[in-house]
Amino acid sequence: MAERSFAKEVQKLRMGAGETFHGEGILAITKALLENGVGYVGGYQGAPISHLMDVLADAQDILGELGVHYEASASEATAAAMLAASVHYPIRGAVTFKSTVGTNVASDALANLASGGVTGGALVIVGEDYGEGSSIMQERSHAFAMKSQIWLLDPRPNLPSIVETVRHGFELSEASNTPVMMQVRIRGCHVHGRFTASDNKRPGMSVRDALENPRRDTNRIVLPPASFLHEQEKINKRLPQAMDYIRRHNVNEFFGPDEAKVGIVLQGGMYNAVLRALQRIGLADIYGETKVPLYVLNCVYPLLNDEFLDFCAGKDAVLVVEEGQPDYIEQAFGSMLYKAGGTTKLIGKGPFPMAGEYTGQVMLDGIRTFLDEHGGGILPSKGRAPNTPLPSDSIQQLQTKVPMRPPGFCTGCPERPIFAATKLVEQELGKHHIASDIGCHLFSINAPFELGATTMGYGLGPASASAFNDRQAERRSISFVGDGGFWHNGLTSSIGNAVFNRNDGVIVIVDNYYSAATGGQDVLSSRADNRSKSTKHPIAKAVKGMGVEWVRQIDRTYDVGKLQATLKEALTTPETGPKVIIASSECMLNRQRREKPLKQAALKAGERVVRPRFGVDEDVCTGDHACMRLSGCPSLSVKQLDDPLRDDPVASIDQSCVGCGNCGEVADAAVLCPSFYRADLIQNPTSVDRFADRLRRRVIGWLKNRRERSRLIFAEN
Secondary structure (H helix, E strand, O other): OOOOOOOOHHHHHHOOOOOEEEEEHHHHHHHHHHHOOOOEEEEOOOOOOHHHHHHHHHOHHHHHHOOOEEEEOOOHHHHHHHOOHHHHOOOOEEEEEEEOHHHHHHHHHHHHHHHHOOOOOEEEEEEEOOOOOOOOOOOOOHHHHHHHOOEEEOOOOOHHHHHHHHHHHHHHHHHHOOOEEEEEOHHHHHOEEEEEOOOOOOOOOOHHHHHHOOOOOHHHOOOOOHHHHHHHHHHHHHHHHHHHHHHHOOOOEEEOOOOOOEEEEEEHHHHHHHHHHHHHHOOEOOOOOEOOOEEEEOEEEOOOHHHHHHHHOOOOEEEEEOOOOOOHHHHHHHHHHHHHOOOOEEEOOOOOOOOOOOOHHHHHHHHHHHHHHHOOOOOOHHHHOOOOOOOHHHHHHHHHHOOOOOOOOOOOOOOHHHHHHHHHHHHHHOOOOEEOOOOHHHHHHOOOOOOOOEOOOOOOHHHHOHHHOOOOOOOOOEEEEEHHHHHHHHHHHHHHHHHHOOOOOEEEEEEOOOEHHHOOEOOOOOOOOOOOOOOOOOHHHHHHHOOOOEEEEEOOOOOHHHHHHHHHHHHHOOOOOOEEEEEEOOOHHHHHHHHHHHHHHHHHOOOOEEEEEEEEOOOOOOOOOHHHHOOOOOOEEEEOOOOOOOOOOEEEEOOOOOOOOHHHHHHHHOOOOOOEEEEEEEEOOOHHHHHHHHHHHHHHHHHHHHHHHHHHHHHHO
């Protein structure tokens, strides 16, 4: 169950020529694929393009009507390998995944694809995940495109430009027999706007047609001697063809006056931010009219010498707006200017930071600094005075008053008790080397658990612990991998590797029924029914099939005591070889998405609905807060009592509690205190419920009165 459904929005994909399409960037990309006769689509979810995969999944009926084959791929490598269908056949294909990690996983397939080249248009839609909102290491796709000679498009973040770039991507790929990347940043994925739609097109050749009419061209297979010739073909044939297409079809755009002393060259994805900065300075308006010439690179690789040199003609200085490092574009343009004997001064990372996201303030400061130094009076008087920044003391006050918000587990997350059990085992057996993995479980590195030493890639947690396979050591390593990572890469690279090398470590597979961290998409082991995918394949069977003999399945991770005992057994058993614990419970977010509509429907129908809630008995709680140190649940906080004899605040559970019971289970496993209690909130109670409630109240009232009488007797004596 994905975190968001696009079932209603995808109906817009049926729009025909002349109709106005309103929507989000990811919907526009899907519509553009259909308008340009795509024959097959695949991909792997990951920010910022997870919702693009969700749109495609919800649009399967529409894709099927047009004869478009769609797959949710097992990994980015699987997705990229799909583009092999465009090598020998004139079929347009598109795949999508997250960069940079997704591109890394897909690199082998992409390199082979780029070497042999393609016949049909092959488009790789990459979610460029760079900046402070990113969840991965900070790298760019640019270097990979240059390395493999894959043309890289970077459209302006508005719907008409994105749609036009999809068309250019397919046509450029076919014109140069080369795969094309189109990078879209998070703002491009989620920008809202409109464009004039065109009719959807059935693919000229479908995958079914290709199956029935097989073709092959030995020259496109990456095998010597053809592979030696591919490099020459890239440079002598494909590159000139690509540059000719970019030039003839005006893929790059020019805005502003024809003549000026300065100009700005920018990546297409930076256009909105640049224009906004110029508007704030007073050199542009909200409609895109600018007094500073702009050379917008909707194609950032390859770059055109003549276009750039013509733009520089008559200008004293040109600013290159290139987010991230290294400064590939600036270096390339600098080389062009030097070889041409140009006198225009090229400015890039001087007024801008070498690394880091170009936020609104960074963009404003950088462009203002450039224009102030090289603009020759183009700045209006009000533009010379910088915007009033927040005083340093105000920033410091914000830092002290607004607490940090590190990433952490959701309320009721079934992974939280796994790490509580791990902490309890470490308290008994001592510290262990713990290898983490990509996924929600990686939040265990933060407080209150502070577990995990490394994370080396999706599904590679156990593989990263393989160097610690020392059978003479007194302690075993512990490694974690999620169900998404397990099916993505972990089954062979981690589990198979551990079996083959007789690794003696402990592997915990965190199974929450979905690829939860990327938005709740189904995986092979998901318990849900999926109309187009095969699910309900147990992880335990796959693990045993790889040769693991010591396997333990735990179907309720909230049982902290059982988890603790199982983990201790794995760390102390005399059996050798990998020890695998599969800890399974449904992701609480997906469970709430699934159950809330059912409960609301039941309430409307007048049916009985029970909602469990947990609380803390203030009279019993001692205020040592150990429960929080072993839980960390956001719904568990502290409360100051009015009792003057008790200075320490007690534990308190707020209304965000989802009734998972983890706090009470942790308290019981850690032998902390009996202060936790469960209360069931009953809506639409039956007559039996009402009778039981009256009986409880009478018994409780009688016990209260008895206690008061005892107190009075004690006071009199």
